[in-house]
Structures are given as C-alpha cells and as structure tokens.
Amino acid sequence: MSVRVRFAPSPTGYLHVGGARTALINWLYARKHGGVFILRVEDTDEARSTPEMTQAILDGLSWLGITWDEGPFFQSERQRIYRDNAAKLLASGHAYRCFCSKEALEGRRNASGKPGEWKYDKACRALSAEDSARRAGAGEPFVVRCAVPLGKLGWNDVVKGPIEFDASEVEDFVLLRSDGTPTYHLSVVSDDVDMAVTHVIRGEDHVSNTPKQVALYRGLGLEPPVFGHLPLILGMDKRKLSKRHGTVSVMTYKDEGILPLALFNFLAQLGANLGEEPVLTMTQIMSRFDFSALKPSASVFDRERLTFINAKVIGETPPCELSILVRPFLDEVLGAPAPAIPEAAVRVMGTRAKDMRELALMLVPFLSEDFVYDEKGVDKARKDPAALAALQALLPKLEAMEDGEWTPAKLEDILRAHAAETGVKAGALIHPCRLFLTGRTESPGIFDVLCAMGKGGTLARLRRGLASVAGPAA
Ligand code: GLU
Numbered sequence: 001m002s003v004r005v006r007f008a009p010s011p012t013g014y015l016h017v018g019g020a021r022t023a024l025i026n027w028l029y030a031r032k033h034g035g036v037f038i039l040r041v042e043d044t045d046e047a048r049s050t051p052e053m054t055q056a057i058l059d060g061l062s063w064l065g066i067t068w069d070e071g072p073f074f075q076s077e078r079q080r081i082y083r084d085n086a087a088k089l090l091a092s093g094h095a096y097r098c099f100c101s102k103e104a105l106e107g108r109r110n111a112s113g114k115p116g117e118w119k120y121d122k123a124c125r126a127l128s129a130e131d132s133a134r135r136a137g138a139g140e141p142f143v144v145r146c147a148v149p150l151g152k153l154g155w156n157d158v159v160k161g162p163i164e165f166d167a168s169e170v171e172d173f174v175l176l177r178s179d180g181t182p183t184y185h186l187s188v189v190s191d192d193v194d195m196a197v198t199h200v201i202r203g204e205d206h207v208s209n210t211p212k213q214v215a216l217y218r219g220l221g222l223e224p225p226v227f228g229h230l231p232l233i234l235g236m237d238k239r240k241l242s243k244r245h246g247t248v249s250v251m252t253y254k255d256e257g258i259l260p261l262a263l264f265n266f267l268a269q270l271g272a273n274l275g276e277e278p279v280l281t282m283t284q285i286m287s288r289f290d291f292s293a294l295k296p297s298a299s300v301f302d303r304e305r306l307t308f309i310n311a312k313v314i315g316e317t318p319p320c321e322l323s324i325l326v327r328p329f330l331d332e333v334l335g336a337p338a339p340a341i342p343e344a345a346v347r348v349m350g351t352r353a354k355d356m357r358e359l360a361l362m363l364v365p366f367l368s369e370d371f372v373y374d375e376k377g378v379d380k381a382r383k384d385p386a387a388l389a390a391l392q393a394l395l396p397k398l399e400a401m402e403d404g405e406w407t408p409a410k411l412e413d414i415l416r417a418h419a420a421e422t423g424v425k426a427g428a429l430i431h432p433c434r435l436f437l438t439g440r441t442e443s444p445g446i447f448d449v450l451c452a453m454g455k456g457g458t459l460a461r462l463r464r465g466l467a468s469v470a471g472p473a474a
Pocket of ligand 1: 009202
C-alpha cells in the first residue's frame with residue numbers, strides 16, 4: 001500500500017513552528033517512501049479562518065521547500081461528504097439524533113454535582129429509530145451524535161507506542177450541529193477516508209481526539225489509519241512554546257534572515273534523532289529519517305541552536321546563491337536597490353554571518369566607503385597611536401604591491417614583516433585594519449577580508465579610517 005499522508009492546518013493563524021514540524025515530518029515520510037503528501041485546509045471555523053492566513057500557511061510551507069502533491073483541499077468545499085457520512089452512520093445505528101436542548105443539557109450538567117466532568121448521558125440513544133425520524137420530520141431541532149461503542153478504543157501510536165482509552169471515558173460526541181454543519185471529528189475522519197490517508201501524523205494535542213476518531217472508523221466499518229502523535233515543542237523555560245517565547249511564525253524567521261534549510265534542519269532534528277551533525281543535507285535527512293527516529297518526549301526550542309545552524313548553513317551556501325539571497329536584506333539596509341555585490345566579499349563574509357541581516361550589514365563596507373565604525377573599536381584604536389602611525393607607514397608598501405600579489409598569504413607576509421620592522425605587534429596593526437575595513441572588531445580572517453576588498457578598496461578605506469580616527473585624536 002503506498003504511503004499517503006496529509007498536513008491539515010486550520011487557517012486561524014500563521015504557520016507556526018509546531019505546524020511546520022508536523023508538515024515537515026509528514027512530507028519527509030511521503031518523500032522517503034515515494035508516497036503522496038496531501039495539503040488540506042481545515043477552514044470550517046468560518047469566523048476564525050481567513051484567506052490571508054491560508055495564503056500565509058502556503059507561503060510558509062513553500063518557503064521551507066515543503067511541496068504538496070495533492071490539494072490544497074478546503075474543508076469548506078467538502079461539506080457534502082461529511083453529511084453523507086453522518087447519514088451513513090445514522091442509518092447503520094452508529095450515530096443517533098439527539099434532541100436535548102442546550103438548556104436541558106446545562107441543567108443536567110449542573111445537577112450532576114460535577115459539571116466539569118459531566119459527559120452526555122446518552123438519553124437520546126434510547127430513542128427508537130421511528131421516534132427519532134418522526135421528531136426530526138416534525139421539525140424538532142437535533143444534533144447528530146456518535147454512538148461510541150463499548151469496550152476499548154486504542155491504537156499503536158508510531159511515536160508514543162500503544163495507547164488505549166476505555167470507551168466509558170469518551171462522550172457520545174456531536175458529529176453534526178443543529179444547523180447541519182459537521183464538527184471537526186466528522187470532517188477529519190471523512191476526509192482521511194476519502195483521501196485514502198494511510199498515516200495520520202499530527203501534534204500530541206490530538207491524542208484525546210483519536211479515540212473518538214477510532215470510534216468513527218469502526219462505525220463506518222473501516223480500519224483506522226496508522227496514527228502518530230508528535231510531542232510538544234517547549235520553550236527554554238520548559239513551557240509550551242507560544243508567542244511569549246518570541247517568534248513562532250515561520251515567515252518571521254525568513255524576515256529575521258534565517259535560511260529555509262537551517263529552519264528545516266532545526267525542525268527535523270527537533271522532532272527526530274538524526275545524528276550529531278548540526279547541518280544535514282536533504283538527502284541525509286531523508287535517508288536517516290523514519291518513525292523509529294522520532295522523539296517520543298517533548299523537545300525544547302533552543303533559538304541559539306537555530307542561529308548556530310543558520311550560521312553553518314550560510315557558511316556552506318555557495319556565494320553565488322548567497323548573493324541572491326542577501327539582496328533583499330541589503331536593499332533594506334541601504335534603503336535603495338543594492339549595487340552588484342562582489343562575490344569574493346560574499347564568500348568571505350558568509351563564513352561569519354549568523355543570519356542574512358547580519359551578512360547584509362557586513363557587506364555594506366564592500367559597497368560603500370561610508371559606513372560607521374564600532375565605537376569601542378574606535379576608542380581602542382585611539383589609545384594606540386603607535387599602531388596607527390605604523391599602519392599609515394604600511395600604506396605605501398601596500399600601494400606598491402602588484403595586483404597579482406594581492407593574496408591573503410602575501411598580504412600577511414607584508415603586514416607581519418612591517419610589524420617586525422616598526423616594532424608594533426601584528427595584532428595591534430590588524431585591529432585598526434579590521435575596524436577600517438569592516439567597521440567591526442570581529443570579522444573573518446583579516447587577510448581574506450583585505451584580499452576580497454581589493455587593493456583600491458583597501459587603500460581607500462584605510463585612508464578614510466586613518467583620517468577620521470587618527471586625525472581628530474592627533
Ligand atoms: N486542523 C487540525 C489542527 O490544525 C489538525 C487536524 C488533524 O491533523 O487531524 O490542529
């Protein structure tokens with residue numbers, strides 16, 4: 001039987017990291033087994049679902065590289081299927097009409113002494129089919145409830161192992177509301193049946209829904225699919241991840257300069273044990289992923305780890321690709337469309353940037369001579385006039401270099417020889433050099449930076465730095 005899995009978001013919010021992880025794990029499973037990944041938008045809550053949210057979810061999935069083979073299907077367009085199933089269940093006695101009014105239910109709930117624990121008392125389950133049909137025919141309002149069978153309702157969860165509920169714990173839940181609209185359980189099961197879903201992999205918050213859905217499969221005379229419930233994602237404080245913990249929407253990570261492969265790696269590893277390496281290729285993720293790799297207990301969302309993975313992914317992304325990816329960030333930083341970015345600059349600075357915003361900022365000095373210097377770096381440089389004087393004296397030596405000599409190794413030789421000659425430590429020369437070329441006190445290897453900046457660019461920036469930092473102090 002070929003694998004058919006689905007991701008079934010409700011478009012009542014953005015695609016958050018929990019949803020993205022569910023989607024990603026289903027997608028991986030489908031891809032690994034040559035199966036089908038279905039996208040189904042559960043937009044039955046009309047008041048809370050919006051087309052904008054649906055679009056945001058599709059955008060989030062696409063950005064992560066999660067492509068769907070079938071859909072998106074919209075539950076709002078499939079109501080017939082749900083009503084037909086309710087009719088089938090009614091006809092076979094696996095569902096029944098309930099004429100109890102809200103007020104009557106409320107009264108019995110309160111009279112029970114334990115209103116919080118009260119479950120529907122199945123009063124209408126005893127009605128004869130004739131009575132039920134007659135009352136419905138006379139226009140009395142009713143809901144349709146599932147006649148939950150006696151006994152055990154269990155399944156072998158591929159993530160959590162065997163789970164079993166006693167049917168006495170499960171209420172005769174509503175399938176169709178009094179206005180004829182289907183509830184979540186009926187629509188989900190009807191769709192999973194109609195779409196021939198083989199594996200339902202979703203968040204742990206659905207564990208308590210599963211016995212009800214198992215009851216519905218039985219009522220329909222069908223074998224339930226394989227179920228797997230993914231554990232919660234927690235914040236660093238071990239509480240359920242929420243907006244309180246900062247960003248939870250996937251597209252916000254994009255805006256923050258996280259690359260999709262980084263978030264993909266992070267989320268895949270959050271849900272599954274895939275090995276020690278922080279960054280895996282898609283092929284590695286695919287080959288190592290299986291249900292047996294899924295973590296049965298909650299995982300902690302460690303933002304620093306995501307940053308760490310992102311920096312690694314940036315470092316491993318080919319510069320030609322990074323140049324394209326960084327452009328929108330650079331346009332934003334510059335406030336205007338950025339000029340062509342030298343690939344050598346992207347190659348060097350990409351080894352040190354933790355996100356694309358930072359990379360954009362790091363590239364500014366390659367595109368313009370007008371950038372700010374780190375204040376602490378300026379203070380430190382001013383405290384060492386001997387080093388600044390030695391740097392000034394280095395300029396003619398740099399100027400005399402042939403273009404072909406402008407390599408990291410040759411630059412290092414010249415700077416170190418000059419340091420020895422002038423009695424200044426190489427480090428003391430490197431510090432202002434770095435500040436004047438990058439505006440920063442930390443950067444990738446300075447000789448690589450000098451090389452990427454080119455001879456003309458380097459000399460112009462060193463002169464500017466010396467004039468603005470050494471000048472006023474002198
Ligand atoms: N629409 C449900 C949700 O967003 C998912 C239902 C399911 O996966 O069965 O939580």
